[in-house]
Amino acid sequence: MIPKMKINYTLIVILGGFLLWACTDKIEKKSEPPADLIAYDTMINIMIDLRLMDAALVQEQREGNAKVNDLKYFLYNSIMEKYHITREQYKTSFEYYQNDLKVIDKMFAEAITRLTKMESEIEHE
Numbered sequence: 001m002i003p004k005m006k007i008n009y010t011l012i013v014i015l016g017g018f019l020l021w022a023c024t025d026k027i028e029k030k031s032e033p034p035a036d037l038i039a040y041d042t043m044i045n046i047m048i049d050l051r052l053m054d055a056a057l058v059q060e061q062r063e064g065n066a067k068v069n070d071l072k073y074f075l076y077n078s079i080m081e082k083y084h085i086t087r088e089q090y091k092t093s094f095e096y097y098q099n100d101l102k103v104i105d106k107m108f109a110e111a112i113t114r115l116t117k118m119e120s121e122i123e124h125e
Contacts, residue, residue: 033096038090044111
């Protein structure tokens with residue numbers, strides 16, 4: 001009975017070590033920024049514009065606009081044109097920033113702060 005427990009314990013330790021190594025390996029790998037990385041502040045501005053777009057689309061849906069999908073396509077493309085970027089460039093830049101949770105959390109916090117300030121300014125007009 002004791003040899004069987006010893007084998008199970010050894011197997012658990014080996015598997016646990018392997019899992020720890022596998023997780024650590026992924027954490028330590030920092031991805032290289034894409035060649036066409038969107039600048040940090042510009043990325044926040046894009047995130048804000050996309051959130052405003054979402055709010056506008058929700059309002060259009062509530063009003064029963066049957067062409068919400070067309071409007072979504074138009075607005076999204078307008079944002080990409082405004083910043084002179086492609087969908088792929090936005091996607092790869094977002095994925096790069098998303099790899100560092102502290103950075104992406106800071107970006108979202110900044111976007112929320114700016115949106116809250118915009119809302120406050122509108123309410124005071």
